[in-house]
Amino acid sequence: MAHKLPALPFSYDALEPYIDAATMELHHDKHHAAYVDNLNKVLEPYPHLAERPLEDVLSHLDHVPETIRTAVRSFGGGHANHQLFWETLAPNEFRPPRGAIAAAIARDFDSFERFQSLFSGAATTHFGSGWVFLVVRPSTGRLEIVPLPNQDSVLGRGTPPLLACDVWEHAYYLKYANRRPEYLAAWWNVVAWDVVDERLRDVVAGT
Ligand code: MN
Numbered sequence: 001m002a003h004k005l006p007a008l009p010f011s012y013d014a015l016e017p018y019i020d021a022a023t024m025e026l027h028h029d030k031h032h033a034a035y036v037d038n039l040n041k042v043l044e045p046y047p048h049l050a051e052r053p054l055e056d057v058l059s060h061l062d063h064v065p066e067t068i069r070t071a072v073r074s075f076g077g078g079h080a081n082h083q084l085f086w087e088t089l090a091p092n093e094f095r096p097p098r099g100a101i102a103a104a105i106a107r108d109f110d111s112f113e114r115f116q117s118l119f120s121g122a123a124t125t126h127f128g129s130g131w132v133f134l135v136v137r138p139s140t141g142r143l144e145i146v147p148l149p150n151q152d153s154v155l156g157r158g159t160p161p162l163l164a165c166d167v168w169e170h171a172y173y174l175k176y177a178n179r180r181p182e183y184l185a186a187w188w189n190v191v192a193w194d195v196v197d198e199r200l201r202d203v204v205a206g207t
Helices: 021-043 054-059 066-087 099-109 112-125 180-190 193-204
Strands: 130-137 142-149 161-166
Touching (some): 021 066, 066 161, 099 142, 099 193, 112 142, 161 193
Antiparallel strands (some): 130 142
16 A cells, blocks of 8 residues: 555645745645655565555664665655644644643743743754654653654654654745744744644553
């Protein structure tokens, strides 16, 4: 069964004015689609890998033949990371997190403002292309900010992701040119905190 590009959970212009429709269309229909297409092409000669859930494959890259390992890491990671990115965005006016996620952020980062500043700092200073994730360590329930280069997957590291921020230039260049901090300031307005909260509750509940 080939991997599929998931439909965007909202229209291209739903995140305006923070993320523009042209960027969303290009980002989803071209960039994310290319990761899925390339992943399927690379896995085609390996049906036993193509049939496995992507998270399993990315969790055990050492089981992937060396000749396709780098490609699977990039295209598979790109597919998984973008899927998470769309899922944790929402066309809502900014409101601070509520519920379990709000309590966990206050406990682990002192305040939401300090968390935002640490996360934005990691995203601003991340050199080149990559991602910044908020993850949770299941054994302790503690939250951690994890930057990763290129399309390295956040899956299979033992710390389930709650939130993803794409800092590749293709995520913001059309509207913000090289001004990554402006994109980040806008991105906070469209974070789906209710989804992030639900993801945290699922991990804590052990599902
Ligand atoms: Mn991207």
